[in-house]
Amino acid sequence: MSFKVSEKERFLINFEGQDFSKEGKNFIKVRELALEHLKEVEFPTTKDELWKYTSLTALLKEGFKPQTSINNPHIDAHKIKGLDAYQMVFINGFFAPLFSDIQEDELGDFFLMNINQAKVKRGQFMEQYFGVLAKAKFSAFNALNAAYSQDGVYLHVQPGKKLDKPVHFLFLNEGTNVASQPRNLIVIGKNAQAEILISYDTIDAQNALTNVISEYVVLEGGQLTVNKLQCENDSTYHVSTDSAYQHKNSVFHINTFPLSGKMIRNNVHVQLDGPGAEAKLFGLNYINANEHFDNHTFIEHMKPNCLSTELYKSVVNDNGVSVFNGKVKVHQDAQKTLAYQSNANIITTDDAKAYSKPELEIYADDVKCSHGSTTGQFDEEAVFYLRARGIKESTARKMLLNAFAAEVLDKVENGVVREFIEKKIERKLF
Amino acid sequence: MSKSEDTIKDATSGDYKYGFVTDVQSDKAPLGLNEDIIRLISSKKNEPEWLLEWRLKAFAIWKAMPEPAWAHIHYPEINFQDICYYSAPKPKKVLNSLDEVDPEILKTFNKLGIPLEEQKMLSGVAVDVVMDSVSVKTTYKEKLMELGIIFGSFSDAVQNHPELIKKYLGSVVPMTDNYYAALNSAVFTDGSFCYIPKGVRCPMELSTYFRINEANTGQFERTLIVAEDSAYVSYLEGCTAPQRDENQLHAAVVELVALDNAQIKYSTVQNWYPGDSKGRGGIYNFVTKRGICAGVNSKISWTQVETGSAITWKYPSCILKGDNSVGEFYSVAVTNNFQQADTGTKMIHIGKNTKSTIISKGISAGKSNNSYRGLVKINKGAENARNFSQCDSLLLGDKCGAHTFPYIECNNKSAKVEHEATTSKIGEDQLFYCNQRGIRTEKAISLIVNGFCKNVMDNLPMEFAVEAKKLLEISLEGSVG
Numbered sequence: 001m002s003f004k005v006s007e008k009e010r011f012l013i014n015f016e017g018q019d020f021s022k023e024g025k026n027f028i029k030v031r032e033l034a035l036e037h038l039k040e041v042e043f044p045t046t047k048d049e050l051w052k053y054t055s056l057t058a059l060l061k062e063g064f065k066p067q068t069s070i071n072n073p074h075i076d077a078h079k080i081k082g083l084d085a086y087q088m089v090f091i092n093g094f095f096a097p098l099f100s101d102i103q104e105d106e107l108g109d110f111f112l113m114n115i116n117q118a119k120v121k122r123g124q125f126m127e128q129y130f131g132v133l134a135k136a137k138f139s140a141f142n143a144l145n146a147a148y149s150q151d152g153v154y155l156h157v158q159p160g161k162k163l164d165k166p167v168h169f170l171f172l173n174e175g176t177n178v179a180s181q182p183r184n185l186i187v188i189g190k191n192a193q194a195e196i197l198i199s200y201d202t203i204d205a206q207n208a209l210t211n212v213i214s215e216y217v218v219l220e221g222g223q224l225t226v227n228k229l230q231c232e233n234d235s236t237y238h239v240s241t242d243s244a245y246q247h248k249n250s251v252f253h254i255n256t257f258p259l260s261g262k263m264i265r266n267n268v269h270v271q272l273d274g275p276g277a278e279a280k281l282f283g284l285n286y287i288n289a290n291e292h293f294d295n296h297t298f299i300e301h302m303k304p305n306c307l308s309t310e311l312y313k314s315v316v317n318d319n320g321v322s323v324f325n326g327k328v329k330v331h332q333d334a335q336k337t338l339a340y341q342s343n344a345n346i347i348t349t350d351d352a353k354a355y356s357k358p359e360l361e362i363y364a365d366d367v368k369c370s371h372g373s374t375t376g377q378f379d380e381e382a383v384f385y386l387r388a389r390g391i392k393e394s395t396a397r398k399m400l401l402n403a404f405a406a407e408v409l410d411k412v413e414n415g416v417v418r419e420f421i422e423k424k425i426e427r428k429l430f
Numbered sequence: 431m432s433k434s435e436d437t438i439k440d441a442t443s444g445d446y447k448y449g450f451v452t453d454v455q456s457d458k459a460p461l462g463l464n465e466d467i468i469r470l471i472s473s474k475k476n477e478p479e480w481l482l483e484w485r486l487k488a489f490a491i492w493k494a495m496p497e498p499a500w501a502h503i504h505y506p507e508i509n510f511q512d513i514c515y516y517s518a519p520k521p522k523k524v525l526n527s528l529d530e531v532d533p534e535i536l537k538t539f540n541k542l543g544i545p546l547e548e549q550k551m552l553s554g555v556a557v558d559v560v561m562d563s564v565s566v567k568t569t570y571k572e573k574l575m576e577l578g579i580i581f582g583s584f585s586d587a588v589q590n591h592p593e594l595i596k597k598y599l600g601s602v603v604p605m606t607d608n609y610y611a612a613l614n615s616a617v618f619t620d621g622s623f624c625y626i627p628k629g630v631r632c633p634m635e636l637s638t639y640f641r642i643n644e645a646n647t648g649q650f651e652r653t654l655i656v657a658e659d660s661a662y663v664s665y666l667e668g669c670t671a672p673q674r675d676e677n678q679l680h681a682a683v684v685e686l687v688a689l690d691n692a693q694i695k696y697s698t699v700q701n702w703y704p705g706d707s708k709g710r711g712g713i714y715n716f717v718t719k720r721g722i723c724a725g726v727n728s729k730i731s732w733t734q735v736e737t738g739s740a741i742t743w744k745y746p747s748c749i750l751k752g753d754n755s756v757g758e759f760y761s762v763a764v765t766n767n768f769q770q771a772d773t774g775t776k777m778i779h780i781g782k783n784t785k786s787t788i789i790s791k792g793i794s795a796g797k798s799n800n801s802y803r804g805l806v807k808i809n810k811g812a813e814n815a816r817n818f819s820q821c822d823s824l825l826l827g828d829k830c831g832a833h834t835f836p837y838i839e840c841n842n843k844s845a846k847v848e849h850e851a852t853t854s855k856i857g858e859d860q861l862f863y864c865n866q867r868g869i870r871t872e873k874a875i876s877l878i879v880n881g882f883c884k885n886v887m888d889n890l891p892m893e894f895a896v897e898a899k900k901l902l903e904i905s906l907e908g909s910v911g
Contacts, residue, residue, distance in 0.1 A: 049500065332828070347843040350810055356838040358849070365825035365855045375808075375840040375847040 007060055008043060014065040015148045015179065023116070024123050027130070034136035034146030043140045053323040053355045054265055054294045059237045064179035064209040066150060068094055073174055075099055078201045083416045085168040085197065086112060092173055093150035093180030099170075109161040110194075111154065115183055118154035126154070130185055133215045133243035133269070141239045145213045149183035152212075155196070159189035159219075166195040166414065171212070173205040173232065184214040188222035188250075195225040197417055202233040210238045218250040220274065226254040227417050230264055231424055234290065238264045248274030248303075255411050256283040258293045259424050268297045272306040272334075283312040284408040286428050287320030287352075294323035301334040301364075310341040313408050315401060316352035326371070327359040334364050341371040346404060348377065398429065459516035465489065468616055471516050475585050475619070478592060488605035488615030495609045501772040502801040502833055503741050505714065508679060515617045515650070574632075579663075580625040581636055584652050587623035594625055598656055602685040602722045602749070610681040610743075611718040614650045618683070621652035626661035626692075635891050637666035651682040657692035659725065664695040666894055678703075679714045680739075686721030688728035690752065694721060695731045697890050698746075699898050702738035709768030709797075712740025719746035723755030723781075731758040732775065733889045735898045740769060745803065747776035750784035750812075757786040760886040764902065765798030765830070774804035774821075774835075779812040779845070788819040789885050794830035801833040808845040815842060821851040824882055826875075 005013075020031055043060060044051040069091040079087070089099035095114040102113055111122060118126055136146040153169050171182055188194055200210055210232065218224050230238055238261050244252045258264045270279045285293045299308045314322035328339045345354040358371040378400055386396035405425065412418040459470055468489055472482040497508075574581050580591060588595050605615035626632055657663055680702070686694050696719075705712025715738075721730035732746040748757030759775040777786035786806065794800040802821045823832035834851045856878050864874035880887075883902065890898055 335828070345840065347840060347845075350841070350843050352843065354838075354840045356840075356849075358834070358836060358851070360834040360851060360853055361831070362823070362825070362833060362853050363831045365828045365830065367825070367853060367855070369853040371834070371851050373836070373838050373847070373849040375838060375845065377843045
């Protein structure tokens with residue numbers, strides 16, 4: 001028998017010693033169960049099909065540690081100017097009430113609070129949804145979050161209500177070797193509507209890990225739009241799991257923008273479990289030197305007459321790496337399914353890499369499903385066309401890139417948010 | 431129940447027409463696999479020492495390998511000790527003409543509707559008949575010899591051309607490649623060998639007829655085709671097997687080598703026993719097929735029509751190493767009842783200006799599962815590489831599955847890679863259109879399926895196209911007209 005401490009044990013030891021005893025019994029139980037899973041499950045290697053192109057070796061060697069922010073930081077620079085929204089700010093995974101508008105709407109239209117508070121105030125309601133979609137046993141990262149998550153957002157929109165303005169969740173990291181693990185639960189009631197913006201940013205951090213889980217439940221006729229911006233610094237590892245469960249005639253729309261970071265892994269899982277539900281997944285990656293962005297999506301059609309549309313695009317520069325794995329599974333009952341998926345990659349150098357794996361798994365016969373994937377470079381003829389009309393080469397390329405990106409950017413309905421993303425991309429380009 | 435469903439039901443219940451056992455005395459090795467069996471196979475075949483060592487090395491590698499589980503197929507565990515690894519029809523005497531071939535065997539082929547004599551006389555196809563594991567008769571050999579073409583059984587080639595075998599055996603599919611390739615390397619009994627010398631264009635389609643005959647005999651074929659500079663060859667392979675209840679394992683390895691400006695066209699029609707309508711029996715077809723375009727401007731083209739086997743696990747691949755080389759893959763895979771197919775291709779682009787095309791058509795009926803799994807990999811140095819892939823699936827019946835698992839890996843900015851896939855059923859409107867014009871539903875389905883597969887069928891050599899269409903109709907008589 002060997003007494004050597006394994007890499008996993010060494011990685012996990014930093015997370016121990018957090019005090020969650022104030023939480024309700026049932027929530028403590030969830031954490032305990034997750035700890036059990038964490039003991040059993042190993043972190044994936046590139047031998048695992050789902051992590052074939054993304055290595056965790058470097059990540060596991062770092063010693064990330066949960067820690068509160070020491071300074072009282074200025075966060076104004078990270079807000080989105082001109083955005084009229086309810087704001088919830090988290091620093092290193094902990095709730096920062098100073099910067100947040102805690103709203104528990106008086107009219108009872110919706111509940112918005114940090115999840116630790118919700119566990120006390122809304123515990124009974126929450127239990128039916130909490131941890132049901134992104135189960136701890138699914139992966140080591142899920143278990144890690146379920147066991148040690150510090151805080152997160154709880155949003156519940158009451159039936160038939162519409163949020164009067166978007167909610168902005170801002171997650172910031174500060175310090176060295178920070179491990180922040182937000183955990184969010186969003187429930188959209190029957191025929192209710194909401195728009196949320198989730199952004200991840202760095203104040204001043206060296207080596208950070210963000211491991212976040214967001215669960216979305218969209219009840220009958222509900223509509224939810226999520227814009228997700230990932231713009232952490234170049235020493236941040238980001239693993240994110242978004243799990244959505246849709247009832248009859250609901251609409252779930254998520255736009256993902258991985259804009260910067262050392263390694264970003266997004267797992268989006270959508271279950272269409274009611275007839276007439278619609279899912280829309282869009283993503284745009286701008287990948288520069290030493291960046292590795294990995295998008296995995298999994299859409300399950302479980303009931304008839306559902307529609308899913310998916311479009312992910314990447315521009316890969318320098319030695320960046322783009323990974324896309326999109327899976328659509330149509331269950332046997334899901335007749336009359338429509339599922340469209342598309343992935344497009346532009347590679348600008350020979351050191352850049354793009355891996356694409358669109359998958360279809362279909363068990364129903366009356367369906368229309370398609371997927372497409374393209375990888376290529378700039379159309380030199382188009383560049384020539386523009387130059388022949390007196391446009392500088394660099395400008396011409398920029399125009400073409402913008403045109404490529406526009407198809408995804410146009411999906412962001414909120415003009416302020418779209419402009420913010422456009423600016424971020426521009427800064428990254430030049 | 432609508433009419434089309436009836437048709438599908440009628441069709442899917444169609445019996446396997448080629449199920450019969452030929453009564454030929456067999457020379458069989460005891461069941462099981464160990465070094466002694468390998469030595470036995472090697473000595474029976476009078477092999478040189480280096481080949482025996484090669485086999486033993488492969489066996490050692492195989493023992494250390496885990497059985498692959500990644501494919502989208504399910505089957506009970508295979509007991510590799512319960513298989514007979516060598517079985518040969520008893521040698522009688524050296525034959526000079528077809529008349530001397532065992533009449534039982536000739537009858538088998540007559541039942542299959544491919545009489546050797548007729549083929550020899552009418553179609554000009556040289557047929558190297560492989561029954562179980564030993565080549566029974568090679569025709570047209572002399573004619574080919576005049577051109578310097580070597581075409582015959584693998585064991586003959588080991589005796590007569592050991593230098594060629596030694597040079598190319600395992601050069602495309604190394605014994606370490608995968609579980610079944612390692613197993614094959616250890617125990618292969620026979621197969622075909624084909625060598626086209628420099629500048630020769632093979633004047634006829636070469637073909638082998640495989641047929642698994644002896645009950646409980648795994649067939650481990652080894653095919654090696656080498657096309658020297660500027661040579662051309664078109665090779666046909668077709669299979670049928672008798673009906674029985676135990677599952678039979680077939681783990682073949684096919685290696686193709688195309689040198690400068692050479693072209694190899696490899697066509698397969700596979701119609702092994704797929705198991706009955708309850709999913710009992712049927713062949714397990716675990717095949718490793720790979721070709722290397724080693725020279726500049728070379729071309730390898732795979733065409734396959736897969737209608738048989740309980741399980742098909744097969745990925746004919748191309749390594750595009752030479753500059754300007756071309757790889758093609760055209761496939762129709764039909765599954766019915768409880769059949770499972772996990773098939774596709776790999777296109778590895780290494781050389782500059784390499785091109786590849788993938789056209790895959792999957793048709794699922796009954797309770798079957800049909801998967802396309804493919805890899806397109808553009809290496810860093812593969813300037814201006816180009817790939818186009820299209821994978822379409824057609825679903826007949828609501829209990830079958832159609833899946834697509836393409837892998838696209840691009841490491842070069844000048845490469846252009848496209849992939850598209852669709853899955854749907856035959857449209858009610860299409861059927862209605864045909865019905866309205868007086869075409870019966872049964873016939874209409876057949877028409878639509880034929881149209882669906884046309885891109886691929888067009889790539890088959892004439893001799894095969896007829897048989898392939900027939901097969902498609904029989905399997906889909908099960909699922910189509």
